[in-house]
Amino acid sequence: MRQVDYLIIGGGVAGTSAAEFIRMHDSSGSITIITEEPELLYSRVMLPHYLRDQVPFEKLYVRKPQQYDENKIELLKNTRANKIDTQKKEVDLSNGEKISYEKLLIASGGKVNKLQVPGVELKGITYLRTIQDAQEIKELISKVNNGVVVGGGFIGIEYSQSFVKAGLSTTCIIREPYFWSSVVGENIGRVINRILEENGVKIISENEVGEFIGEGGLEEIKLKDGKKIPVGIVGIGIGIRMDLDHLEGSGIKTNKGVVTNEYLETETKDIWAAGDIAEFYDALFDKYRQMGNWSNAAAQGKVVGTNMVAGWGPPAGGGREKFVTVSAYTISIFDKTFTLLGEPVADNKTETIERGSVEEEKLGNIHLRNGVISGAALLNLPADRRPIEELIKNRIKIETSKEKLTDTSFSLNNLLSN
Numbered sequence: 001m002r003q004v005d006y007l008i009i010g011g012g013v014a015g016t017s018a019a020e021f022i023r024m025h026d027s028s029g030s031i032t033i034i035t036e037e038p039e040l041l042y043s044r045v046m047l048p049h050y051l052r053d054q055v056p057f058e059k060l061y062v063r064k065p066q067q068y069d070e071n072k073i074e075l076l077k078n079t080r081a082n083k084i085d086t087q088k089k090e091v092d093l094s095n096g097e098k099i100s101y102e103k104l105l106i107a108s109g110g111k112v113n114k115l116q117v118p119g120v121e122l123k124g125i126t127y128l129r130t131i132q133d134a135q136e137i138k139e140l141i142s143k144v145n146n147g148v149v150v151g152g153g154f155i156g157i158e159y160s161q162s163f164v165k166a167g168l169s170t171t172c173i174i175r176e177p178y179f180w181s182s183v184v185g186e187n188i189g190r191v192i193n194r195i196l197e198e199n200g201v202k203i204i205s206e207n208e209v210g211e212f213i214g215e216g217g218l219e220e221i222k223l224k225d226g227k228k229i230p231v232g233i234v235g236i237g238i239g240i241r242m243d244l245d246h247l248e249g250s251g252i253k254t255n256k257g258v259v260t261n262e263y264l265e266t267e268t269k270d271i272w273a274a275g276d277i278a279e280f281y282d283a284l285f286d287k288y289r290q291m292g293n294w295s296n297a298a299a300q301g302k303v304v305g306t307n308m309v310a311g312w313g314p315p316a317g318g319g320r321e322k323f324v325t326v327s328a329y330t331i332s333i334f335d336k337t338f339t340l341l342g343e344p345v346a347d348n349k350t351e352t353i354e355r356g357s358v359e360e361e362k363l364g365n366i367h368l369r370n371g372v373i374s375g376a377a378l379l380n381l382p383a384d385r386r387p388i389e390e391l392i393k394n395r396i397k398i399e400t401s402k403e404k405l406t407d408t409s410f411s412l413n414n415l416l417s418n
């Protein structure tokens with residue numbers, strides 16, 4: 001049986017950056033990455049830009065084969081980890097082999113949620129997660145006139161912009177009254193709807209897909225209220241789920257994801273988790289959380305790579321790093337930017353300050369918890385991102401009057417120097 005020092009399940013940005021940081025701290029240990037996909041590391045973030053012809057296909061790849069060779073990182077493509085035996089420290093692979101490890105990282109990311117309605121098997125119904133998905137969508141886009149987007153979140157926004165850019169008549173179906181209803185306030189959500197509509201996206205809100213209809217290929221969507229829409233391509237973005245099947249029976253603690261402490265260690269000796277799948281203890285907010293963004297996955301890869309070399313558990317010689325970050329996700333919505341920071345959802349313990357105005361199309365919902373900013377949603381206020389990140393990270397008490405904060409001509413950098 002093959003034996004490796006460091007085994008990594010998942011060849012996305014978390015797994016790859018972990019491998020590279022392991023190599024930085026350990027020049028001789030053997031490193032193997034197992035990935036289900038037939039690809040080197042590519043940027044999922046860039047996939048929508050590829051759809052919109054803003055990035056050529058080759059630029060999607062963010063690592064070259066020689067970078068794996070130079071770092072002595074073995075990449076087993078088209079290979080799934082099926083089962084983990086934590087007693088024997090072995091992993092069963094989909095090619096029938098077993099591989100044993102000294103230290104194991106689970107960085108297996110997420111999978112798209114699939115819509116469960118009649119007709120989902122028709123050609124023309126797409127999801128956007130992998131490079132193959134993007135290639136399929138790009139080919140279809142060029143052959144049809146009507147695009148329908150299902151879902152009112154980040155992927156729905158990306159699909160909408162891509163369909164409009166390709167000249168398709170674009171309709172977006174959302175269950176809620178406005179985009180990101182579960183995250184942002186109505187003020188921001190309604191302006192996002194308006195920006196999309198001004199750019200040619202028709203929004204059908206508070207409705208759902210009942211059925212996809214077509215003979216041979218996709219022709220129509222029947223909504224729950226009975227209305228029918230002609231369609232050539234559907235883009236579905238209704239969130240991701242964690243694929244925890246390969247962890248079944250392993251004893252590794254899972255909840256929504258793989259549970260870790262602030263060092264990204266699971267409770268099982270010599271096993272760590274990082275990236276979208278990690279449900280880590282966030283010392284900043286004193287709670288367990290998952291983040292679904294690229295920079296977080298890359299940053300966790302860096303920390304976990306360092307920690308895997310240092311060793312699991314309280315170390316004899318030290319060297320472990322805590323993972324502490326302010327979650328940030330920014331997206332362009334046509335010519336505007338939208339950012340979610342920290343804990344962007346308000347609750348009964350937060351006080352929300354509404355910055356800017358609908359008229360300016362600049363709006364921020366900044367949440368304060370005990371006088372300290374805990375999170376924010378920012379529409380078209382890019383200069384606020386950095387000061388808010390600093391204010392959250394350093395738990396700086398906000399003494400400035402609330403009126404000042406509502407005014408976008410007052411720079412939030414002023415709060416940092418106080």
Ligand SMILES: Cc1cc2nc3c(=O)[nH]c(=O)nc-3n(C[C@H](O)[C@H](O)[C@H](O)COP(=O)(O)OP(=O)(O)OC[C@H]3O[C@@H](n4cnc5c(N)ncnc54)[C@H](O)[C@@H]3O)c2cc1C
Nearest residue numbers: 010012013014036044080081108109275276292293294297
């Ligand atoms: C279209 C799109 C646009 C995005 N845009 C942004 C953006 O603008 N900004 C941003 O911050 N984030 C964005 N994201 C999110 C970001 O890409 C992810 O958060 C990030 O890629 C997660 O990296 P990861 O390494 O944790 O997981 P993944 O990239 O999901 O990698 C996990 C890998 O593990 C493999 N795997 C899973 N199970 C197994 C198994 N059992 N055995 C072997 N291999 C397995 C998977 O096939 C996959 O290759 C976007 C995502 C998508 C899909």
